[in-house]
Every structure is written in C-alpha cells, then in structure tokens.
Amino acid sequence: MKITLKKAFKMLLPHGIVVLLKNYNTYKEKHLNRNQKEFDFDVIFSVGNFCRPAYYLKKHELRSYANPLDWMMLYSLETVVHLYETKFNDFFVNFSIDEQRDHCFLDTKNNITSIHYQDISHNNKAFSDKMKKRFMTLNKKLEKANKICFISQRNESQNIFSDFLEKMGNIYSGEITLINIKHNEEIDGIILPIKCSKKKISERLELIEYEFNDIHPNGDNESNPDSWIGNFHLWNNVIRKISLKMSFVSYLLKSDEY
Numbered sequence: 001m002k003i004t005l006k007k008a009f010k011m012l013l014p015h016g017i018v019v020l021l022k023n024y025n026t027y028k029e030k031h032l033n034r035n036q037k038e039f040d041f042d043v044i045f046s047v048g049n050f051c052r053p054a055y056y057l058k059k060h061e062l063r064s065y066a067n068p069l070d071w072m073m074l075y076s077l078e079t080v081v082h083l084y085e086t087k088f089n090d091f092f093v094n095f096s097i098d099e100q101r102d103h104c105f106l107d108t109k110n111n112i113t114s115i116h117y118q119d120i121s122h123n124n125k126a127f128s129d130k131m132k133k134r135f136m137t138l139n140k141k142l143e144k145a146n147k148i149c150f151i152s153q154r155n156e157s158q159n160i161f162s163d164f165l166e167k168m169g170n171i172y173s174g175e176i177t178l179i180n181i182k183h184n185e186e187i188d189g190i191i192l193p194i195k196c197s198k199k200k201i202s203e204r205l206e207l208i209e210y211e212f213n214d215i216h217p218n219g220d221n222e223s224n225p226d227s228w229i230g231n232f233h234l235w236n237n238v239i240r241k242i243s244l245k246m247s248f249v250s251y252l253l254k255s256d257e258y
Contacts, residue, residue, distance in 0.1 A: 051116075060236075071117075154182070
C-alpha cells in the first residue's frame, strides 16, 4: 500500500517514530484488548448497501485498507460477488450521469450509485486503475486471512446473506463472517434495545445480524445534515465489539485514502 508523504516523513525522524509507536500502543490499548472484544478478525471490509459501514469502520480505526465499494451506494450482494470474482474489471466502465445531482453516477452494468468520485467522468481510466489497485491490495490480504469479516447495512433476507457467504467462501479459504445491521423502525429506542441473532451457514461461514432502529437521534430528514450516519449510539455499540489483528507495520500503512 502506498505510504502517504506525511507518514513517510514521520518515519525518517526519530521523534516521528516515537510518536507513531505511542499512537500504536494507544491503538492497541483501545482496540486490541481481546478479552473485552466479542469478535477478532484478520481483515474487515464493508459491503454496503450505503456508506455507513465504511464510515464506522474508519471512525473506529478498523478500515485498514481502502475498498472500492466503501463509499458506493445501492448495490446488491450479488454484485459484490461478481466484482470480487472479476477483479473489478467492469467497475464503472459503463456509466450514466444523474443531471439532477452533483457528481452522481450510475454504473449501468453493475447497478451501483456513486456520489463521491468526480473522476468517474473526468478521468475514468485513472479512476478505474485506482480502484483495481485497491482491490488487488485487499484481495491479497483476503487470500492470506484466516478470519475474514464483511459488514453491511441491509434489510434483505437471510437466504440472500447465506448465498453471499457461500459464494465468497468459494473465493476465499478463511473463515468468513458477515455482520449485518438491520434497520427496524418498529423497535422503539435510541440507545436500546438491540436484537442479535447468529446463524452458522457451515463450519467456516457465519451470519451475525444486529437489528435496531437505525435512525439518527435528531431525525432522518433534510434539516439534519448528520442523518446519514444513522443511530450512532447503537452502531458504536456494535463496532466496539470488534477487534482487528494489526502489527505496527500494518498500523503504519493503515489507509488514509477516501
């Protein structure tokens, strides 16, 4: 993974290394006390259906590698499987422009919406090359990982989740867990309650689903600019259950990319 100039400069200075080591030790104390964590993974990646899972991974310093799908919207798990199988070779190759919204593009083949990348139209080849490179980096990690996690925010059936896990299990040999956050507006509560269910699909495939009212405490409307992050109380509650194995070198190279 490309090291940012800021990190590279810090690495050249003794004081910078001391700071980085101190930050890493703080990270370990905060995130890697596995006695207080429920889940322990080698890698974790977001699989939509919106930006929310990637946002919370980044907030909790669990987004070690930039994933091409992190900030994408409105795509199916079947599309995720297709892209992982084809190494993102047809990702936003064919697209249309939503003239009613700024920088909004639709991948017409894969049915994915993007609102964050102007390069899709301004410099499509550079965008495509960047996303393929991101995938190759995370794919190498997935191929070596013993414990893999995907996290999503979807209201789909367990059959769809099971199918996704089985197909991803055909691509990668490690244990794979899908953690899904399911919105249920009939659950009355901002801080509590959370429903949790676990389903073993096979010896190495598991679905874990948390169900709660995923609406921002200040409402889900245009007057609330933070509505897109949902119920942060309960998202933070779930994400804090997760620990990620990370060496000092991995921490140093942790992605700052958008």
